Amino acid sequence: MDHVPSLVVDNGSVNEEVKINKEKEKRLIVLGRNIHTMCLEVTEPDVDDEVTGDREAYMAGVLARYKRALTERTKHHLGYPYNLDFDYGALSQLQHFSINNLGDPFIESNYGVHSRQFEVGVLDWFARLWELEKNEYWGYITNCGTEGNLHGILIGREVFPEGILYASRESHYSVFKAARMYRMECVKIDTLWSGEIDCDDFKAKLLQNQDKPAIINVNIGKFLHHCFSLSIPFSLPLTLFILTLTTIAGTTVKGAVDDLDLVIKKLEEAGFSQDRFYIHCDGALFGLMMPFVKRAPKVTFKKPIGSVSVSGHKFVGCPMPCGVQITRLNYVNALSRDVEYLASRDATIMGSRNGHAPIFLWYTLNRKGYRGFQKEVQKCLRNAHYFKDRLVEAGIGAMLNELSSTVVFERPHDEEFVRRWQLACKGNIAHVVVMPNITIEKLNEFLNELLEKRATWFQDGKDQPYCISSDVGEKNCLCALHK
């Protein structure tokens, strides 16, 4: 398997492939273990297995050890934005049903073991949040954020077959994958150091391509510095309350968010009328975390956007990956086709769709409500601030894209440590995503361990903290040069 570059294999040997290129864009680091070394082989049962019970005992042992490992890994889990704090005991009674929402959520197929009634309830909730009428939206619960992006960009391409895809360099990799899959021309836009799209560069590139429609991936919302203005008027009726909501998402690594209003303004300035662009809003990480701020620019279908997707397993917390995709109904009619086999339209990317995920989402949304989410968001933001302050106090360069609760900091110099805490890294930076299950206690545990390790890495000056000013700005960098 020399095709699979691996950094550390189980016997502890290091097998590194690091290609460093002057151009930051081309810097590739491939980490990870070749899992064949830890594969759980499937073997044919012995003829007498049913009698002896050996096999059952073996499998029970494997599962018990696996559960122990999961518990341990779940405990040390900081780098990925998954809320692991959920309790779905009430749903375990449904686990043994083969629930499949084949095809379109709004048209019942003949396969009756589905959960469309839950799915549509969840979709309605999101459509209401983003101000699109029930009879004007279409959507579905996807397998993951990538499927939402693939779907949104595909709609854009079907609406504008000759359109060019514009996306900031910090966009999720699935956006560039979509361009390749769909054979679309793709223009990468620079970012500010915050990770936010550079709208001047965006406009310049639009002006170079005025003859073709624009399909834009926007990492939704706006990067805001006044992060504690979370006073939500709970006494207001729900409809009014929703009007004050905003959705803000983050790019994958830095947790920064693009300014949707500015993007639309630049499109206008470059002479693109509304019938010549399509905006897909990728709310992957924080689409559900950030709506709880007043006076922030809103993500709403009252603005000229085409689709919004969020991940369901991230802030909501769900034992399986899933996402929500909402778009305008008239677009989907262009995309879909009739498939008699299913007695349904074919407007989704996947055919068979997991019917358990909608029930998990429905259960959580119903139980927590907006109020419950708001409390959790506040806690996360408080904890993220605490964490960032503690890092800086300890002399470690760090930045908080405040509303995303993502703390970006100097990449630890030991890959084993990175893996132990499951940090997502890019170049010289790592990030911790403070989710509801990341308590002050867990952050302290991490900090103590980091400081201890750091003392050994930098002992006797044998190594130096990385400069991360190009990622987080000079004022947030604490390398030898900038501190």
Add this chain to the structure above:
Amino acid sequence: MDHVPSLVVDNGSVNEEVKINKEKEKRLIVLGRNIHTMCLEVTEPDVDDEVTGDREAYMAGVLARYKRALTERTKHHLGYPYNLDFDYGALSQLQHFSINNLGDPFIESNYGVHSRQFEVGVLDWFARLWELEKNEYWGYITNCGTEGNLHGILIGREVFPEGILYASRESHYSVFKAARMYRMECVKIDTLWSGEIDCDDFKAKLLQNQDKPAIINVNIGKFLHHCFSLSIPFSLPLTLFILTLTTIAGTTVKGAVDDLDLVIKKLEEAGFSQDRFYIHCDGALFGLMMPFVKRAPKVTFKKPIGSVSVSGHKFVGCPMPCGVQITRLNYVNALSRDVEYLASRDATIMGSRNGHAPIFLWYTLNRKGYRGFQKEVQKCLRNAHYFKDRLVEAGIGAMLNELSSTVVFERPHDEEFVRRWQLACKGNIAHVVVMPNITIEKLNEFLNELLEKRATWFQDGKDQPYCISSDVGEKNCLCALHK
């Protein structure tokens, strides 16, 4: 929502949109209910909900009613090839973990709560079945059969960017969706009445397009009439045993299978050398059901095929949709790209991937082994024969594509009945897929109800049985003209 054609809405009114076109290809029938009428709304909790417990009680009530409906729907379930006979009690302890096999199964990402060791065990099992060495294959567990087809065809396109996609008219609709998504030229091939690809038409169309490489979707295996030759030499060692296996799959509606060897022969005859074609084998429904026959032509990577996909939730039985995709490692290296965020390659269609499905598959494969699957296949084939014979005895036109255990018969004249039994229909035909959970008792119940209903449909000659000869051949049709 007048964009959503619906046949029956909850108040019982009928709102039919049936466009019948002389050309069979263009006959569209869109069934199904608009689910907004049965949506379970998500509402904001009252301030005192936590005190009163009203909300918990409401939700428990919804879930209890839903469970009752699922039980009922699972009982009346004949048309879709899902084995609903499984017991995963031992795995319920893992339900509350957020298990995510982000990215590539063979490279551990920094996100540690995964099940790659199970996934690779399952993939090894399938690679062994299809005779591809561990260090020569790549694969992953997909969300469904559609993802496998999207992946296989994408590899084909990346290997042959100018290639034309060839697929029989009876291929799964996801194959044609792929062509559209990927902007590939697509040529539809006629089928024989069995549903098998018409290789003469295939060759003729190859000859018309000799200047471009060919990417072929093959519904794997061969349509065989001698279906009880299932004597597997259990005394042989496993390696020898596997050499006698064959995989045969079915097209979606008729359960027929294409003749892989003949497809390869036609490619040769049309002057396509092995470096000018790519074959994706879609084993959606029966890829795991049919390997247990000796002397049948085999699906094996020793033949010039590029990828094989099967569904995991169908014959195996799994509470969530999933599938298995296996391809040659050298192809995937062309497809993948390095994504530092994940510390992994990006060779899968989806990013986040459900980590529970591999554990379900691993558990079942380990428990049943080849022997267990063989017993179930035998039972299904016996029951399918029984069912087809009973239909014909009762004067109902029917056909059994023997090795697929799919019985095709005259479409019932009452859509309510079709929905009650969850039959998949196309034009004038319906099908029942005899899976391990479809017992003789259940088939009898269905037959009795069908005969009772039929007596009323055809009472006083007010309606006539459909002619289905174009679908099943004259000898299997029992309409007024052909009986």
